[in-house]
Amino acid sequence: MKLLRRKAEASLDDRLEALAEAADLAEGRLGPETVERARAVVTRAGVRRGLSVDHTAVTLAGATGSGKSSLFNALSGTDLATVGVTRPTTSKAQAALWGPDGSGPLLDWLGVPLRHTVEGESPGLILLDLPDHDSIELSHREEVDRLVAVVDLLVWVLDPQKYADAAVHERYLRPLARHRDVMVVVLNQVDRLPENAVKRCLDDLRGLLAADGLDGVPLLAVSARTGAGLPELRKLLEGEVSRRRAWSSRLAADVASSAAALWAPEAAYAGPAPGEVVVPEVTVSRALTRALAQAAGVPVVVEAVAKSHRHRSTAATGWPVTRWLRKLRPDPLRRLHLARGSRSSLPPATAVQASALDTALRDVGVAASAGVPEPWATAVRHAARSRSGELTDTLDRVVATVSGGVSRAPRWWRVAGAAQWLTVAAMAAGAIWLLVVFGLDYLMLPRPLTPTLGRAPWPTVLLIGGALLGVLIALVCRAAAWLGGRRRARKAAKALRARIEQVAAELVITPTRDELARYARFAECVTVAAS
Numbered sequence: 001m002k003l004l005r006r007k008a009e010a011s012l013d014d015r016l017e018a019l020a021e022a023a024d025l026a027e028g029r030l031g032p033e034t035v036e037r038a039r040a041v042v043t044r045a046g047v048r049r050g051l052s053v054d055h056t057a058v059t060l061a062g063a064t065g066s067g068k069s070s071l072f073n074a075l076s077g078t079d080l081a082t083v084g085v086t087r088p089t090t091s092k093a094q095a096a097l098w099g100p101d102g103s104g105p106l107l108d109w110l111g112v113p114l115r116h117t118v119e120g121e122s123p124g125l126i127l128l129d130l131p132d133h134d135s136i137e138l139s140h141r142e143e144v145d146r147l148v149a150v151v152d153l154l155v156w157v158l159d160p161q162k163y164a165d166a167a168v169h170e171r172y173l174r175p176l177a178r179h180r181d182v183m184v185v186v187l188n189q190v191d192r193l194p195e196n197a198v199k200r201c202l203d204d205l206r207g208l209l210a211a212d213g214l215d216g217v218p219l220l221a222v223s224a225r226t227g228a229g230l231p232e233l234r235k236l237l238e239g240e241v242s243r244r245r246a247w248s249s250r251l252a253a254d255v256a257s258s259a260a261a262l263w264a265p266e267a268a269y270a271g272p273a274p275g276e277v278v279v280p281e282v283t284v285s286r287a288l289t290r291a292l293a294q295a296a297g298v299p300v301v302v303e304a305v306a307k308s309h310r311h312r313s314t315a316a317t318g319w320p321v322t323r324w325l326r327k328l329r330p331d332p333l334r335r336l337h338l339a340r341g342s343r344s345s346l347p348p349a350t351a352v353q354a355s356a357l358d359t360a361l362r363d364v365g366v367a368a369s370a371g372v373p374e375p376w377a378t379a380v381r382h383a384a385r386s387r388s389g390e391l392t393d394t395l396d397r398v399v400a401t402v403s404g405g406v407s408r409a410p411r412w413w414r415v416a417g418a419a420q421w422l423t424v425a426a427m428a429a430g431a432i433w434l435l436v437v438f439g440l441d442y443l444m445l446p447r448p449l450t451p452t453l454g455r456a457p458w459p460t461v462l463l464i465g466g467a468l469l470g471v472l473i474a475l476v477c478r479a480a481a482w483l484g485g486r487r488r489a490r491k492a493a494k495a496l497r498a499r500i501e502q503v504a505a506e507l508v509i510t511p512t513r514d515e516l517a518r519y520a521r522f523a524e525c526v527t528v529a530a531s
Contacts, residue, residue, distance in 0.1 A: 010528045012248055015255045016045050018528035022262055025522040029379045034265045038258040044150065045251045051106040053248075055099075056241045057126045059147055062157035063168060064132040067188040070224035071157055072096065072129040075234065076118045080129075093130050093147055099123030110150060122234075125241045134167050148172065152246040153237075155184045160193055163205050169212055177213030178260065179253040182246055184218045184236060185209060191223040259529035262522075265375075279520045282368045282512050284504045291360035292500045295349040296395035298493065304335075305492040306485035313481030316409065317416035319474045320424050349392075361385050361508065368512045376519045383515035387507040394507065398499045410484065416477050423470035430462025 010018070023038040062068045073079055076096040094114035097103055103126060107115060112128060130147055131140035148154065156173065176183065187205060190198045198221055209217055218236060222229030240246050293299070315323060349357065365381030372380055437459065440447040450457045 010531050012045075012252055012255075015252065015529045015531065016042055018525040019255050019258055019262075022259065022522055022525035022529060025518055025525065026262055029375055030262065030265055034261055038262055041254045041258045045254065047109060048150070048247060048251060051109060052102045053244060055103045055106055055124045055126050056153060056244065056246045057106065057110060057128060057151040058153040058155060058237060058240075058246075059093075059128040059130055059151040060155050060157055061130050061133060061144060061148060061172075062188075063134045063159070063162050063165060066132075066157045066159040066162070067224050068132075068157045069129055071186070071188055071222065072127065074224040074227065074230055075127060075237075076116075077120070078116065078118065080116050093128050093143060096127040096129075098125040098127075110147065112147075122238050122241055124244070125237060127237075133172065134165075148176075152250045153182050153184070153240055154179065155186060155237075157186050157188050158205065159189045160187065160197075160201055163187060163201065164208055169208060173209070173214060174212040176257075178257045179250070180214050180217045182250045182253060183214065184220070184233075185214075186229075186233065187219070187221045188224060190221045190228060191226045256530045259526045263526045263530075264373075278371055279516050280368055280370055280372075282364070282509055282516065284501050284509055285360070285364065285367075288360040288364055288504050288508065289497060289501055291353075291357040292391070292395060292504055293497065295353045295357045295391075296399050296496075296500065297347065297349075298399065298496050298500070300347075301399055301496065302489045302493045306489040309485040309488045310478075310481045312409065313413060313477060313484065316413040317420065317474065317477035317481070319470045320420050321470070323420075357391075361388060364508055364512060368516060372516070372519060376515075376522075380512060380515045380519065383511040384508055386511050390507055391503070394503050395500065398503055399496060401499075412480075416473060419473055420470055423466040423473065426462045426466035427470070430459045430464075430466060433459035434463065 019038055020042045023035050023042070026035050026038075060068045060072055078096065080094065080096060092114060093110075093112050094116065095107060095110075095112045096116050096118045098118055098120050099122075100115070100117050107126070110128075128147065128151065130144050131137075133141060133144045133148075135141055135144075154176070156168070158168070162168075185205070187198075187202060190201075193201065202219060202221055206215075206219055209215060209219065220229050220233055220236070222233055224230075311329065361384055362381070365384035368384060369377035369380040437447055437450060450459065452458065453461045
């Protein structure tokens with residue numbers, strides 16, 4: 001097993017590149033919306049980096065009656081924003097600019113047409129007043145969502161009455177927990193509270209923020225009406241503007257958030273962290289090889305190889321007098337169209353064999369996906385079966401090729417065959433000799449002296465000895481053929497098993513390993529993007 005460990009913190013360029021690659025790797029594995037959101041972050045980052053980095057876009061966001069517009073006026077020293085108490089008065093975002101030179105393309109990209117230049121000591125600050133996030137007007141809420149997703153620094157303006165409202169916590173603050181470095185929370189209208197109540201509200205709000213994952217986020221108590229807390233807020237904003245890093249911190253937070261969404265698209269995800277991924281090793285199992293062999297008809301072929309060897313051995317070395325009878329029987333390999341490596345006529349796999357193969361393929365996928373989180377585990381299991389449709393034809397060609405290659409005749413067949421013909425020649429010579437002797441006796445003609453072997457005349461020795469020797473050679477050759485058939489069968493079985501393992505590696509294991517490698521690379525990219 002290979003363990004993927006978390007790398008050191010990477011640059012923003014490296015993280016964006018890793019996020020783009022992770023999104024490409026996740027194509028077809030994760031939901032299209034999750035993948036497209038990650039790509040949108042990469043695209044948005046590329047655009048933002050090409051705009052003014054000397055300006056910091058800061059947005060004031062909040063609910064109806066929270067005093068956003070009043071705070072906007074107080075910070076800008078103007079009366080640009082119309083103030084309302086119970087009804088939303090801001091329908092379009094507007095911007096107050098300190099040092100407007102070069103900010104035009106950035107504001108065009110933000111889609112903020114209402115712009116006002118403000119004199120002050122915060123060059124580079126772009127302060128945006130947004131509509132209410134809880135407005136009854138859909139267009140107002142859409143405007144808030146659009147700008148909250150792209151501005152450099154988020155200032156959430158809450159009020160003592162609705163600071164615990166679930167709408168802002170569940171819809172915005174909690175999902176933006178990874179953006180704590182570019183977020184400020186302001187409790188406005190503290191002038192309406194007794195002094196001891198302000199501390200209780202701040203403590204309570206701080207606890208709510210911690211529950212949202214935003215512990216440590218700057219929390220200020222201010223009053224746009226009395227000016228309390230405004231110097232601290234101005235100083236905080238001026239510090240962020242002067243550092244000119246809010247834009248990159250925002251992009252880094254977006255990348256980290258998208259990486260987290262790619263890794264755990266479901267809220268109930270309980271798998272390993274991307275830096276703790278363990279990739280299983282996948283090999284060809286005996287069960288898979290056995291199931292493929294059975295489905296390919298290897299036992300039938302191995303038996304046919306042995307029978308074919310015995311069949312051809314008898315035809316080549318049997319007694320010539322009866323050898324022709326063997327040729328009337330078909331060769332077992334030729335009957336299967338295997339003798340020359342052509343496409344076989346093996347019967348298709350039975351239902352039991354097909355089921356066993358299906359089970360073996362499923363087991364490979366299950367073993368390979370052990371410890372892999374969904375939906376990647378499903379992708380790995382699918383990869384193990386992705387080329388199963390090619391198995392039948394590939395195995396058929398492998399069986400035909402291998403079994404056809406073990407059908408070469410051994411040299412001793414020629415020697416035995418020649419010996420058999422010599423015995424036939426001896427029998428023929430003895431028979432002719434005897435016929436001549438019988439003919440001369442019948443015609444009462446003098447016959448030549450017949451040589452003997454011991455007391456047996458040579459014609460008789462040649463006839464009977466040739467027959468007996470031919471039968472003996474045939475029996476010995478048959479025993480040798482039986483042993484040779486077994487040897488050829490074992491050789492064919494070994495060769496077929498090796499080729500079937502290669503087929504399994506090519507059509508089952510390799511796609512599975514490729515999918516696991518894709519998942520491992522995805523985990524590495526997510527690790528870099530989230531570092």
